[in-house]
Amino acid sequence: MAIVNRNITRVQILVIGVSLIVALCVFSLISRREETSWIEDQKDEVEYETIGSQLYVRDYKGYLYPKGYFDVIPSDTENPFEDVDLEGQHSDTVLPECDDPDGVDPALTYQHIGWIEPPKFLPDYRNPCWYGVDEVGHRVLECIPYFYVIGMSKSGSTDLYFRIQQHPQVQKTNRKEQKFFEYKRFHREGKRISPNSGFECNAIILLFTWIAYKSDFTYYARQFRSAAVEIERAINSSGYHYKICGDGSPTYSWDNTEWFRLPENKHCLEPRTLIVSYIHHLTPNAKLILILRNPIDRLYSDYLFFGKRTGSRRDPNEFHLWAEDAIKNIYSRIILDILKIFPRNQLLVLEMKDYSANMKLRLRDVYEFLELEPLTDQQLTKISEAKQQNTGIFYNTTGPMLNKTRKMLSRFLQPFNEELAQILGDDKYLWLDK
Numbered sequence: 001m002a003i004v005n006r007n008i009t010r011v012q013i014l015v016i017g018v019s020l021i022v023a024l025c026v027f028s029l030i031s032r033r034e035e036t037s038w039i040e041d042q043k044d045e046v047e048y049e050t051i052g053s054q055l056y057v058r059d060y061k062g063y064l065y066p067k068g069y070f071d072v073i074p075s076d077t078e079n080p081f082e083d084v085d086l087e088g089q090h091s092d093t094v095l096p097e098c099d100d101p102d103g104v105d106p107a108l109t110y111q112h113i114g115w116i117e118p119p120k121f122l123p124d125y126r127n128p129c130w131y132g133v134d135e136v137g138h139r140v141l142e143c144i145p146y147f148y149v150i151g152m153s154k155s156g157s158t159d160l161y162f163r164i165q166q167h168p169q170v171q172k173t174n175r176k177e178q179k180f181f182e183y184k185r186f187h188r189e190g191k192r193i194s195p196n197s198g199f200e201c202n203a204i205i206l207l208f209t210w211i212a213y214k215s216d217f218t219y220y221a222r223q224f225r226s227a228a229v230e231i232e233r234a235i236n237s238s239g240y241h242y243k244i245c246g247d248g249s250p251t252y253s254w255d256n257t258e259w260f261r262l263p264e265n266k267h268c269l270e271p272r273t274l275i276v277s278y279i280h281h282l283t284p285n286a287k288l289i290l291i292l293r294n295p296i297d298r299l300y301s302d303y304l305f306f307g308k309r310t311g312s313r314r315d316p317n318e319f320h321l322w323a324e325d326a327i328k329n330i331y332s333r334i335i336l337d338i339l340k341i342f343p344r345n346q347l348l349v350l351e352m353k354d355y356s357a358n359m360k361l362r363l364r365d366v367y368e369f370l371e372l373e374p375l376t377d378q379q380l381t382k383i384s385e386a387k388q389q390n391t392g393i394f395y396n397t398t399g400p401m402l403n404k405t406r407k408m409l410s411r412f413l414q415p416f417n418e419e420l421a422q423i424l425g426d427d428k429y430l431w432l433d434k
Contacts, residue, residue: 118282125241126371127171127231128283132221142221143228146244147287147370148279151253152329154301155293156352159389161248163363164289166383169242169372171227171234176248180220181275182255217282244370252276253290253338254329280341287370288342292331293352294431295417296409299323300401314398320405331429332419339423351428359384 119130119142129143149161158176165172178184227245234243252275259271279286293301303319338347348369355362360380367375375383421429 122241124239125231127241127244128285129228129231129241134225140225141228141232143224143231143245144221144283145224145247145286146283147246147289148252149246149248149250149289149291150276151250151290151334152292152298152331153250154298154305155250155291156355157248157250157291160289160291160350160355160366161246162389163359163383163386164246164366164370166386167367167370167372167375169234169244170370171230171243171245173227173245173247174223177250178220178223178247179249179251180223180247181278182249182251183258184219185216244372252279253334274337274341276338276341286342286346288338288347289350289366289369290335290338290347291350291352291355292420292429295329295331295413296401296406296431298329299409304398316399316402316405320402320408323405323409330416332416332423335420335423349424354428 119128119132121128121130125143127143127146129141131139132142134140147164149157149164151157161176164170224245231241231243231245235241256271256274259265259274260268262271262273264273264277265271276288279288300319303322304314335347335349348366350362350366360377363380363384364374367373417430421427
């Protein structure tokens with residue numbers, strides 16, 4: 001009898017589990033249909049646009065998403081400087097109001113990740129910190145980043161972030177890349193879904209993340225709690241807490257894939273709020289650091305790195321075919337978007353080759369930008385001579401890209417590199433050395 005009861009219990013548990021998974025799938029499908037119902041009514045023909053740091057194709061439903069860029073750039077590209085005032089007022093919103101007559105309810109702004117207004121930061125802390133309450137009701141110091149290394153991927157951001165953390169006034173964090181603003185805020189919704197990918201139900205991940213994560217502002221601040229302990233302890237004779245911490249997520253500058261999920265972008269066919277909008281809303285005085293690499297070499301490195309991670313075969317001939325649909329990051333447009341939100345003096349741009357060749361000088365620039373105490377030449381030498389971080393190891397086994405691929409990419413990227421050099425006032429961003 002006990003065996004029968006135990007078997008029945010197992011069957012009941014199995015039925016309940018399957019029913020829960022099915023219910024979660026149905027709920028996800030209903031939520032997704034509600035989320036996209038307004039846009040699905042828009043039956044625009046396919047067209048191409050350059051917005052939100054990326055080149056997009058607008059499909060027949062009205063969605064914008066990156067795809068096939070080599071045949072979409074018109075010869076009479078609009079002047080990118082027409083709508084940006086480098087000395088003007090800055091706000092959280094980067095793009096104009098949407099066409100929908102109902103607009104967006106201001107009460108929705110930022111509410112979905114757990115805050116309406118930023119915390120009141122303590123004046124005797126250099127880092128943005130405040131006192132809050134932990135999960136058991138104890139008073140604790142909470143901190144969020146003072147600086148962000150926002151890009152670019154495969155351009156030396158890991159090495160740069162490592163060396164920034166070697167300064168005695170910078171507190172190490174639990175990880176380099178938090179990726180909260182990019183996608184972790186959506187964990188409760190399960191797997192990331194592209195707006196044009198159709199319905200995907202990953203109910204197991206959905207169930208796990210719904211239970212395990214609270215991906216709101218509280219979750220983000222909790223990632224810096226151990227750093228906050230050290231920041232609180234570091235105090236000078238004047239009672240000033242001088243240490244800072246950062247977030248080194250290199251995708252913050254460009255990966256706005258989930259823009260259509262944001263309430264601020266409700267009823268929009270294109271994003272008006274981006275990742276840097278959230279950073280500005282939370283910490284308008286944040287310091288942003290962007291390290292750039294020759295975009296052709298960066299793309300090839302990206303191809304080799306992520307191909308190795310997925311176990312897929314990589315070779316220069318395949319890269320030539322893949323590259324025609326792979327360009328997502330247009331540096332000049334990324335920076336123009338950032339400068340619509342942050343003033344120029346809060347953005348430091350580095351070039352990877354120059355950073356590697358003149359590391360002591362560039363690190364001195366970075367520390368000065370972060371308003372840290374100057375280091376001695378001996379200290380800078382020690383930091384600059386530390387082992388290089390996250391070096392690429394796949395180039396030696398795959399070989400260089402084909403010459404025809406480099407020429408194709410160079411023709412496509414040249415006008416954007418010229419824009420970038422004009423914005424930054426430095427011809428090294430033309431990348432004419434190859």
